[in-house]
Amino acid sequence: MxxxxxxxxxxxxxxxGRPAAGADPKTASAxxxxxxFGDRLRSLALAAPLLLLLALSFGIPIVLLLSRAVYDPTIxxxxxxxxxxxxxxxxxxxxxxxAFIALAADLSENQAKGTAYELAKALNARLPGARSxxxxxxxxxxxxxxxxxxxxxxxxxxWSAPGTWPTIANGTHALTSFYLLSAxxxxxxxxxxxxxxxxxQAIFLQVFLxxxxxxxxxxxxxxxxxxxxxYLIASVPKGLAAxxxxxxxxxxxxxxxxxxxxxxxxxxxxGLVNDxxxxxxxxxxxxxxxxxxxxxxxxxxxxxxxFTLLPIYSVMRTIAPSQMKAAYSLGARPFTAFRRVxxxxxxxxxxxxxxxxxILCLGYYITPALIGxxxxxxxxxxxxxxVNVELNWEMAAALxxxxxxxxxxxxxxxxxxxxxDRLKMV
Amino acid sequence: MLLSPYPTxxxxxxxxxxxxxxxxxxxxxxxxxxxxxxxxxNSGAFFIFPLEGLSTRWYEVVLGTQRWQSAIGNSLIVAFGxxxxxxxxxxxxxxxxxxxxxxxxxxVMPLLLSPLIVPVVIxxxxxxxxxxxxxxxxxxxxxxxxxTALASPFVVVTVGASLTGFDRNLMRAAAISxxxxxxxxxxVMLPLILPGVLSGAAFAFVTSFDEVVVVQFLASAGQRTMPxxxxxxxxxxxxxxxxxxxxxxxxxxxxLLVVANLLARRGQARRPASx
Numbered sequence: 001m002x003x004x005x006x007x008x009x010x011x012x013x014x015x016x017g018r019p020a021a022g023a024d025p026k027t028a029s030a031x032x033x034x035x036x037f038g039d040r041l042r043s044l045a046l047a048a049p050l051l052l053l054l055a056l057s058f059g060i061p062i063v064l065l066l067s068r069a070v071y072d073p074t075i076x077x078x079x080x081x082x083x084x085x086x087x088x089x090x091x092x093x094x095x096x097x098x099a100f101i102a103l104a105a106d107l108s109e110n111q112a113k114g115t116a117y118e119l120a121k122a123l124n125a126r127l128p129g130a131r132s133x134x135x136x137x138x139x140x141x142x143x144x145x146x147x148x149x150x151x152x153x154x155x156x157x158x159w160s161a162p163g164t165w166p167t168i169a170n171g172t173h174a175l176t177s178f179y180l181l182s183a184x185x186x187x188x189x190x191x192x193x194x195x196x197x198x199x200x201q202a203i204f205l206q207v208f209l210x211x212x213x214x215x216x217x218x219x220x221x222x223x224x225x226x227x228x229x230x231y232l233i234a235s236v237p238k239g240l241a242a243x244x245x246x247x248x249x250x251x252x253x254x255x256x257x258x259x260x261x262x263x264x265x266x267x268x269x270x271g272l273v274n275d276x277x278x279x280x281x282x283x284x285x286x287x288x289x290x291x292x293x294x295x296x297x298x299x300x301x302x303x304x305x306x307f308t309l310l311p312i313y314s315v316m317r318t319i320a321p322s323q324m325k326a327a328y329s330l331g332a333r334p335f336t337a338f339r340r341v342x343x344x345x346x347x348x349x350x351x352x353x354x355x356x357x358x359i360l361c362l363g364y365y366i367t368p369a370l371i372g373x374x375x376x377x378x379x380x381x382x383x384x385x386x387v388n389v390e391l392n393w394e395m396a397a398a399l400x401x402x403x404x405x406x407x408x409x410x411x412x413x414x415x416x417x418x419x420x421d422r423l424k425m426v
Numbered sequence: 427m428l429l430s431p432y433p434t435x436x437x438x439x440x441x442x443x444x445x446x447x448x449x450x451x452x453x454x455x456x457x458x459x460x461x462x463x464x465x466x467x468n469s470g471a472f473f474i475f476p477l478e479g480l481s482t483r484w485y486e487v488v489l490g491t492q493r494w495q496s497a498i499g500n501s502l503i504v505a506f507g508x509x510x511x512x513x514x515x516x517x518x519x520x521x522x523x524x525x526x527x528x529x530x531x532x533x534v535m536p537l538l539l540s541p542l543i544v545p546v547v548i549x550x551x552x553x554x555x556x557x558x559x560x561x562x563x564x565x566x567x568x569x570x571x572x573x574t575a576l577a578s579p580f581v582v583v584t585v586g587a588s589l590t591g592f593d594r595n596l597m598r599a600a601a602i603s604x605x606x607x608x609x610x611x612x613x614v615m616l617p618l619i620l621p622g623v624l625s626g627a628a629f630a631f632v633t634s635f636d637e638v639v640v641v642q643f644l645a646s647a648g649q650r651t652m653p654x655x656x657x658x659x660x661x662x663x664x665x666x667x668x669x670x671x672x673x674x675x676x677x678x679x680x681x682l683l684v685v686a687n688l689l690a691r692r693g694q695a696r697r698p699a700s701x
Contacts, residue, residue: 040529046522047534050515050578058541058575061552068555225451232448235428247452251459253683255636257653258672261660262458265465265669272461302458305451334437363545365639370660380547387551387643400548411543415536423539 066404068397069179074122075171078115079106083172086165095165097150103159103168104141104149111138125392126178127167128201133158179398184208204382204399211378214297214368215361219308219354221301226309226353234316245313252306260367263299264290267371273298291373299371300364307360308353311422315349352414352422359410362403379403459676466669484670494655494671500566501635501651507570508577508634513627515574516581521615523582524589538582541575546639549575554643564646572640577633581626584690588622621689628686632679 076083081102089095110116116138124131137156144152153159170178170188181187181194185202189195196202233244251259266272267289277283289295319342327337365380372378377385379399386396414422428441466485470478488494522528523535541549553572554563562568592615600610616623638653645654652671659668 036527039525040527043522043525043528047519047528050519050538050582051534053511053515053571054538054541054575054578057553057571058544058549061556062544062548064556065548065552225454228444229448229451232428232444244448244452247455249683249687250680251455253632253680254459254676255632255653255679257636257638257656258462258676258679259459261656261668261672262462264660264664266458266461268664272457302454305455334440359543363547365545365547366657370657380545383547383551387554393555396551400545400551403545404548407543407545411536411540420535420539423542 062404065397066401068393069183069401070176071174072122072171072176072179072394073174074118075168076174078110078119078122079103079168079172081106082168086169086172089165089169091166091169094160099165100153100159101150104153107134107138107153108141108149111142123167123171125394126171127164130158130164130167179394180401182395183398183402207377207379207382208402210376211362214293214300214364214376214378215358217297218300218304218361219358221297222305222308222357223350223354225301226305227312227350230309230313230316233313234319235321248306248309248313251302252310256303256366259303260299260370263295263302263367264370267295267299290371291376293372293376296368296372296376299367300361303367304357304361308357311352311356312346312349315346315352319345348418348422352418355410355414355418356423359407359414362407362410462669462672462676465666466673468666468669471666484666485674487665487667488670488674494652494667496648497650497652497655500645500649501653503566504569504573504641504651505631505634507566508573509627509631511570512574512577512581512630512634513623516578516626516630517585517619517623519578520582520585520589523586524592539579542579546576546637550640550643553640557644563644564649566649569641569644569649570634572644573634573637576637576640577630580629580633581623584626584629584686585619585622587690588619588625592618621692625686625689628682628689632682632686636675636679 079102082099085099085102086095089099107116107119110119116135120131120134120138123134133156137153137159140152140156141149158164170176178187182197183204185197185205186194187197229244229248233241233248236244268274269286269288269290271289273289274283274286277287278285289298323341323345324337327341328334332340362378363380364378365384368376368378368381369384372381380403383396383399383403386392386399428444429437433441464477467480467482468477469481469483489498519538523531528534549572553568557563557565557568557572562571596614596618597610600614601607605613635651636653638651638657641649641651641654642657645651650658652675656668656671656675659665659671
């Protein structure tokens with residue numbers, strides 16, 4: 001389409017009787033520029049409704065969620081006096097008595113406003129065990145009329161324990177790196193450096209590693225199963241290929257939930273898989289495949305197989321058979337021809353299929369939730385759990401942040417090296 | 427070309443092994459999705475072969491009890507709402523993007539596709555957080571809005587593909603003949619790209635109808651959809667009613683997607699010979 005043609009949309013300009021292009025070069029090119037500008041504007045206006053809707057329904061929610069990972073004003077809002085009293089504390093030892101008095105005042109006010117529990121929960125997220133101590137102190141402050149608040153607070157050992165005040169001081173900054181570091185099992189130490197959390201508190205690195213491991217295992221399995229089938233479909237005559245491709249597309253078109261449901265039926269102790277294993281003699285007794293890592297990988301492999309296979313197939317079917325024939329006629333053995341002529345050409349398709357499956361596996365939620373056991377839950381399940389059970393939005397946000405960084409980085413590599421067109425299936 | 431012109435016995439064995447391996451892979455692909463079908467017609471209450479007898483009692487449960495009926499109703503409300511919005515806005519966007527002068531095409535396309543790549547839990551949790559603030563949590567509108575984000579990329583892609591075969595000179599001809607832009611769209615462009623639009627609509631419908639994670643976070647107890655009922659059922663107690671529900675859902679998505687793909691193919695076949 002040539003840029004010199006007037007767009008279909010500059011009809012009004014023509015209707016107003018402007019000189020036809022070519023009558024006066026100057027006016028004509030100005031009219032052209034105007035028309036082109038209008039054209040751009042109109043196409044933007046056409047796309048605007050969907051872009052706005054996506055910003056509202058997708059963009060803002062994700063940005064809002066991610067912001068929760070680094071912005072948590074709960075403690076700062078609940079402890080205004082303490083924040084002020086700690087402003088020039090050097091972080092060493094205990095702060096001055098003024099800070100204790102300010103804390104007592106803040107705690108009493110939270111109790112009066114009914115926000116004490118929220119504060120206790122927020123502190124507890126950063127300092128396990130803080131919840132009960134905060135609530136205890138609040139009750140004592142309320143109950144002991146006449147007794148100086150400073151004494152009451154000092155009498156609770158928790159408020160003089162090492163680690164308590166640095167945590168409070170940290171919490172009074174609404175912008176925090178605490179949750180992001182926690183999501184990687186890291187924390188700030190007393191000297192201002194970053195260290196690993198003690199092993200008994202470390203959970204997330206293990207979950208990330210598990211997610212990567214499952215994703216890698218599923219990717220490898222889909223490649224082993226998918227590559228030969230893609231090769232076969234690309235090599236047989238058209239009619240047979242069409243039938244075989246239906247076998248790939250039928251599961252592809254069935255929802256993940258339905259396929260997961262099918263696998264929960266198959267993997268039961270008295271299910272078909274166990275029947276087969278017994279019958280074939282691969283197992284001497286019925287195995288617990290449900291709620292196991294291997295069951296999860298099998299089900300995920302089934303779901304992801306078409307995602308790996310289709311991009312490989314779409315490259316394979318563009319390779320002319322004559323190339324292999326040429327290689328044979330030049331004296332190459334089948335294996336050599338395959339390795340030196342065929343493989344280098346299908347490599348982008350293999351990359352696309354594997355990368356796509358790996359990226360999608362990182363975000364699996366339904367299948368681990370239904371088929372995985374407690375030790376097979378992937379990172380998405382932890383995110384959901386922090387929202388549904390623990391009600392800890394900040395931690396859910398931090399885990400989402402890290403998962404999203406990995407996903408988008410891999411997607412960026414995909415788009416950069418392979419191009420977005422490879423995302424198209426079939 | 428499976429065999430070289432003068433195959434050695436070793437090569438014949440390799441090709442036979444390839445067929446065997448692929449046969450097993452095809453069984454692996456098909457058996458799991460076919461297995462719920464006979465089980466859903468089982469008259470017994472267990473998932474064990476051999477079947478006790480044929481009956482439609484589990485379909486009566488799914489189609490006849492209030493819990494499942496309301497779930498099917500909710501699914502249809504959400505899926506039709508999503509399809510309507512995603513198809514309309516997605517088609518407009520695909521038309522805009524098919525214009526080579528669209529500013530920032532290279533940025534817009536990855537952004538449009540990102541809902542397919544971002545882990546759906548993140549989308550669901552984010553929507554839950556934001557929609558609760560603006561009063562859209564536990565509303566059909568909220569679920570439809572979130573589903574539109576997930577479904578519209580399919581519409582943009584399928585309509586975009588059918589537009590690559592659309593000759594823009596036709597719109598110019600319509601304009602010169604005096605048609606207003608809207609008339610030209612409805613009488614010239616839409617009939618030609620209709621297969622692509624319908625195909626996109628079918629994709630959007632299936633995407634929404636099958637979706638369970640976003641619904642899990644956004645729906646109130648009265649707004650449970652069919653997949654959500656299935657998910658809850660699978661977590662609580664395994665009932666053969668689930669295999670009936672699964673069979674129904676599978677049949678619906680396969681039928682719609684077969685239609686969608688046939689339409690998409692037809693849409694692209696209309697590409698003019700000159701390109």
